[in-house]
Amino acid sequence: QVQLVESGGGSVQPGGSLRLSCAASGRIASINTMVWYRQAPGKQRELVGGITSGGITNYADSVKGRFTISRDNAKNTMYLQMNSLKPEDTAVYYCNAEIRHGWNNRPYDYWGEGTQVTVSS
Numbered sequence: 001q002v003q004l005v006e007s008g009g010g011s012v013q014p015g016g017s018l019r020l021s022c023a024a025s026g027r028i029a030s031i032n033t034m035v036w037y038r039q040a041p042g043k044q045r046e047l048v049g050g051i052t053s054g055g056i057t058n059y060a061d062s063v064k065g066r067f068t069i070s071r072d073n074a075k076n077t078m079y080l081q082m083n084s085l086k087p088e089d090t091a092v093y094y095c096n097a098e099i100r101h102g103w104n105n106r107p108y109d110y111w112g113e114g115t116q117v118t119v120s121s
Contacts, residue, residue, distance in 0.1 A: 019079060024076040028076060028100075039094070049069050096111050
């Protein structure tokens with residue numbers, strides 16, 4: 001019923017910046033928390049950070065001060081601004097969203113397919 005699509009990934013040099021987007025579409029009554037995860041080859045998927053419907057954010061210690069999460073509720077879109085990128089930020093970045101399909105329905109979690117971010121010199 002809902003599709004999440006990440007975009008904006010690519011290859012950058014250390015110290016560079018990228019801005020990722022996660023757009024939700026489909027039957028949506030409301031979107032609660034939206035979260036960014038990432039997974040590097042051979043590693044567990046880890047939390048990057050999240051944002052509530054009211055705009056309250058939290059971040060993993062590894063990205064604090066470098067990454068910023070925001071959202072545009074009118075567009076059902078979440079963003080991840082990544083600055084001062086490091087090689088260890090290289091991963092597939094995934095979007096997760098808690099979405100209600102109707103006002104009387106319980107929320108469900110949805111995942112995007114991911115977008116690749118590569119940081120190398």
